[in-house]
Amino acid sequence: MEIAVKLLVPVLLAGLVLAPAAHARVCAVSIDSTDQMTFSQKEIKVGADCSQVTLTLRHTGKLAATAMGHNWVLTRSADYAPVAMAGMRMTLADSYLPKADARVLAHTTVIGGGQTTRVTFATAKLTKGGDYTFFCSFPGHFAMMKGRFIFG
Numbered sequence: 001m002e003i004a005v006k007l008l009v010p011v012l013l014a015g016l017v018l019a020p021a022a023h024a025r026v027c028a029v030s031i032d033s034t035d036q037m038t039f040s041q042k043e044i045k046v047g048a049d050c051s052q053v054t055l056t057l058r059h060t061g062k063l064a065a066t067a068m069g070h071n072w073v074l075t076r077s078a079d080y081a082p083v084a085m086a087g088m089r090m091t092l093a094d095s096y097l098p099k100a101d102a103r104v105l106a107h108t109t110v111i112g113g114g115q116t117t118r119v120t121f122a123t124a125k126l127t128k129g130g131d132y133t134f135f136c137s138f139p140g141h142f143a144m145m146k147g148r149f150i151f152g
């Protein structure tokens with residue numbers, strides 16, 4: 001009986017220490033992109049209980065980043081077209097995005113065929129049930145390469 005209590009106390013203490021970590025839930029999602037200027041999904045869902053999201057973008061094609069580069073950019077749906085248009089005037093080094101633009105909620109770098117990139121971002125600035133769009137900001141891609149990001 002005494003042994004059981006001695007064993008139980010460290011287990012309870014460990015539970016208390018681990019409890020805050022359980023609230024910081026990092027959720028992993030992934031999406032592929034191709035030489036045909038497409039994303040593999042039209043929708044990405046993330047639970048509202050995810051405090052952080054790690055998104056992995058793969059480019060399953062063969063073309064170089066300068067010819068068929070792709071990235072993954074998240075904005076509010078209302079900001080998607082203006083940000084994509086502004087990004088067209090930027091360079092590959094800037095990930096074809098306006099510099100330090102608060103409308104960009106998260107983004108990866110631009111990759112070419114055979115490459116993988118990822119970004120981890122906090123969901124604190126997202127609203128549950130909000131209207132979000134993800135897209136590729138490589139010039140000319142955003143009309144085809146876009147989808148809904150659902151947080152909730």
Ligand code: CU
Binds near residue numbers: 037069138145
């Ligand atoms: Cu693209």
